[in-house]
Amino acid sequence: MNSLIELVNKKLDEYVQIIYPEEIFKSMKYTLMLPGKRLRPVMCLEIVRMLGGDIEVALPTACAIEMLHVQSLIHDDLPCMDNDDFRRGKPSNHKVFGEANAVLAGDALLTFAPQLIIEKTKGKLPDEIILKLVHEYTKFAGAYALIAGQVVDIESECGKLVRSAEETLDFIHMNKTAALFRLPIRCGAIIAGKIDLVEELDEFAKKFGLAFQIYDDIMDEISTFEELGKTIGKDKNSGKLTYVSLYGLEEAKNKFGLLINDCYDIVNKYHSNVFKNILDKLRERILGV
Amino acid sequence: MNSLIELVNKKLDEYVQIIYPEEIFKSMKYTLMLPGKRLRPVMCLEIVRMLGGDIEVALPTACAIEMLHVQSLIHDDLPCMDNDDFRRGKPSNHKVFGEANAVLAGDALLTFAPQLIIEKTKGKLPDEIILKLVHEYTKFAGAYALIAGQVVDIESECGKLVRSAEETLDFIHMNKTAALFRLPIRCGAIIAGKIDLVEELDEFAKKFGLAFQIYDDIMDEISTFEELGKTIGKDKNSGKLTYVSLYGLEEAKNKFGLLINDCYDIVNKYHSNVFKNILDKLRERILGV
Numbered sequence: 001m002n003s004l005i006e007l008v009n010k011k012l013d014e015y016v017q018i019i020y021p022e023e024i025f026k027s028m029k030y031t032l033m034l035p036g037k038r039l040r041p042v043m044c045l046e047i048v049r050m051l052g053g054d055i056e057v058a059l060p061t062a063c064a065i066e067m068l069h070v071q072s073l074i075h076d077d078l079p080c081m082d083n084d085d086f087r088r089g090k091p092s093n094h095k096v097f098g099e100a101n102a103v104l105a106g107d108a109l110l111t112f113a114p115q116l117i118i119e120k121t122k123g124k125l126p127d128e129i130i131l132k133l134v135h136e137y138t139k140f141a142g143a144y145a146l147i148a149g150q151v152v153d154i155e156s157e158c159g160k161l162v163r164s165a166e167e168t169l170d171f172i173h174m175n176k177t178a179a180l181f182r183l184p185i186r187c188g189a190i191i192a193g194k195i196d197l198v199e200e201l202d203e204f205a206k207k208f209g210l211a212f213q214i215y216d217d218i219m220d221e222i223s224t225f226e227e228l229g230k231t232i233g234k235d236k237n238s239g240k241l242t243y244v245s246l247y248g249l250e251e252a253k254n255k256f257g258l259l260i261n262d263c264y265d266i267v268n269k270y271h272s273n274v275f276k277n278i279l280d281k282l283r284e285r286i287l288g289v
Numbered sequence: 290m291n292s293l294i295e296l297v298n299k300k301l302d303e304y305v306q307i308i309y310p311e312e313i314f315k316s317m318k319y320t321l322m323l324p325g326k327r328l329r330p331v332m333c334l335e336i337v338r339m340l341g342g343d344i345e346v347a348l349p350t351a352c353a354i355e356m357l358h359v360q361s362l363i364h365d366d367l368p369c370m371d372n373d374d375f376r377r378g379k380p381s382n383h384k385v386f387g388e389a390n391a392v393l394a395g396d397a398l399l400t401f402a403p404q405l406i407i408e409k410t411k412g413k414l415p416d417e418i419i420l421k422l423v424h425e426y427t428k429f430a431g432a433y434a435l436i437a438g439q440v441v442d443i444e445s446e447c448g449k450l451v452r453s454a455e456e457t458l459d460f461i462h463m464n465k466t467a468a469l470f471r472l473p474i475r476c477g478a479i480i481a482g483k484i485d486l487v488e489e490l491d492e493f494a495k496k497f498g499l500a501f502q503i504y505d506d507i508m509d510e511i512s513t514f515e516e517l518g519k520t521i522g523k524d525k526n527s528g529k530l531t532y533v534s535l536y537g538l539e540e541a542k543n544k545f546g547l548l549i550n551d552c553y554d555i556v557n558k559y560h561s562n563v564f565k566n567i568l569d570k571l572r573e574r575i576l577g578v
Contacts, residue, residue: 107395
């Protein structure tokens with residue numbers, strides 16, 4: 001697990017070189033290199049390893065997906081969105097580089113990610129497969145997933161609900177949180193040449209994504225700033241729609257428990273220590289076992 | 290020329306369907322469908338026609354490039370950037386949909402554009418060529434071109450010049466304005482299967498791009514709001530670095546004249562009425578002949 005995180009950090013640092021005009025590359029790199037769990041790229045690499053693929057070939061795609069994740073954090077933190085001053089324990093991008101640069105750094109990461117997949121994978125996988133990876137990226141990064149989730153999230157905060165609260169909450173997180181796990185897991189299977197396993201693993205990714213969001217909502221309720229490195233209790237204070245606010249803490253824990261138990265199937269089937277490690281940590285933190 | 294514009298408008302309208310969550314698709318479509326000259330997609334299609342390619346096959350790419358252009362307009366108009374309330378004679382995106390939606394609509398267009406190229410060109414061109422088109426898109430849309438130009442533009446407005454004023458101005462517009470003409474022209478040659486002509490046509494695109502920016506700077510000096518549909522005299526009033534502010538009106542006209550004359554080579558070589566039409570209009574407006 002730690003060696004995969006180190007590998008991702010090393011590659012992220014290598015892929016973004018600071019050239020003229022330096023400010024934009026510094027801004028991209030600032031949030032990108034803040035210490036993080038690198039869950040998404042690590043899961044992508046682990047899927048590739050599990051299915052007998054080549055981790056080296058998967059690194060550009062894994063890192064590109066982390067760039068997309070960081071892009072969404074930079075734009076979500078903007079004053080016109082969630083207006084968050086801290087991210088991973090440090091001042092958010094726009095607090096350091098200003099709003100204009102934060103918008104542009106997000107834009108730059110959003111388009112650098114597929115560029116990286118193409119340039120660093122070309123010749124190592126067939127063009128058809130690279131095109132498939134970029135297609136997956138564009139499907140999940142845009143208005144049909146990630147951005148749809150963010151838009152409905154913002155609308156729900158303004159009390160504008162087109163669908164029921166339950167449906168709205170699931171829509172937001174299937175498209176926001178889960179999409180960012182579905183993408184690396186689907187890409188992992190594609191890189192490993194196991195196209196026939198994409199849909200089965202996608203089911204795992206959806207369940208894991210929702211479990212992870214419920215984990216996040218519960219942690220926002222019970223943790224401290226020091227533990228999470230971001231503003232805490234904001235959801236509660238703003239009356240935001242979360243799994244805890246909608247179902248209550250106990251029912252949210254139950255939902256989390258059911259989803260996370262299903263996720264262990266992947267550990268049993270593929271004997272993945274990395275996935276066992278990730279699932280164990282989340283379960284212990286929420287359920288104490 | 291007009292039939293190409295109509296074709297582009299029809300396809301843009303068709304490609305962006307308004308589904309749930311409607312607000313984001315409405316926001317994307319609002320700025321996209323404001324009446325414009327559609328110069329970039331039209332030039333892409335005309336290159337394809339000139340070189341014997343299939344315009345139908347080129348339409349998704351041509352429209353994707355217009356989406357990138359519109360994305361850059363939406364984000365440039367934001368309060369934290371140029372803070373412009375009008376675009377193409379109408380309220381800018383953030384004035385109608387709010388800042389959060391304007392940021393997200395830009396993000397969504399930026400990633401929908403390559404998705405469109407892949408989904409609508411798949412099977413009509415070899416995967417290798419589609420991958421090349423998407424690669425060109427990512428190279429020009431990001432921190433190595435369009436965004437680099439925008440960052441240096443913003444820095445120069447704050448009086449922060451790392452290079453000389455002349456070099457800075459050329460860097461900004463080679464990366465901002467010219468990049469958005471280089472991309473459709475290069476893609477046009479690629480779609481037509483004339484890879485060997487890409488670099489020659491790229492030289493035309495660079496000259497046209499700079500000429501077009503000088504045209505724009507001069508028009509900002511001599512036009513009215515009614516003519517341009519956007520705030521006028523802003524550059525002058527803000528002391529912005531432009532070809533007119535740096536070289537004076539007469540010298541800017543001279544520079545424009547030299548560049549635009551070179552551009553006529555393409556008209557003579559390929560007998561393109563569309564390019565003749567575009568060049569004639571620009572020249573007449575600035576030089577009166």
